[in-house]
Amino acid sequence: MSDFLSDAHAIWQYVTIAGVAVALILSFQSVMSSAALTVYRVTAVLVDIQVTLGLLLWLTSSGWSLGFMQGWLHPILGMAAVGSIHAVVSQARRLEPAEANRRVRLGLIAVVVLVVAAIGVAEMA
Numbered sequence: 001m002s003d004f005l006s007d008a009h010a011i012w013q014y015v016t017i018a019g020v021a022v023a024l025i026l027s028f029q030s031v032m033s034s035a036a037l038t039v040y041r042v043t044a045v046l047v048d049i050q051v052t053l054g055l056l057l058w059l060t061s062s063g064w065s066l067g068f069m070q071g072w073l074h075p076i077l078g079m080a081a082v083g084s085i086h087a088v089v090s091q092a093r094r095l096e097p098a099e100a101n102r103r104v105r106l107g108l109i110a111v112v113v114l115v116v117a118a119i120g121v122a123e124m125a
Helices: 001-025 034-059 068-094 097-124
Strands: none
Touching: 001 034, 001 097, 034 068, 034 097, 068 097
16 A cells, blocks of 8 residues: 555656646736636645645655654645645635736745755655
8 A cells, every 4th residue: 555655646746746837837827817716726636635645655654753854844844835725726716816816826936845845855865
């Protein structure tokens, strides 16, 4: 089971990164469209799946025993990315279209930083 989760987590990271990149590109439009909002929501789900796979892997392989960087900091950064993207997408629905895209853009940049940091931390161990 651990091998499957490890492979799925490793492969799904590329899907997640691609989704975040597409969402970030769309956030540079001047006004948010309903299609862009749909992409933002799908991107949030992609990040959810990635973090869920990681947490399941963490639980099934005693991830807490891997040391601070990979065992604790990596999952914390992933969960921070989930919280950030959901907060941003939730706010985007309630704001004016131009302000919504600006807010999503800033939030997605934060998510990119968190995801890159999580990947970097995992690779350091």
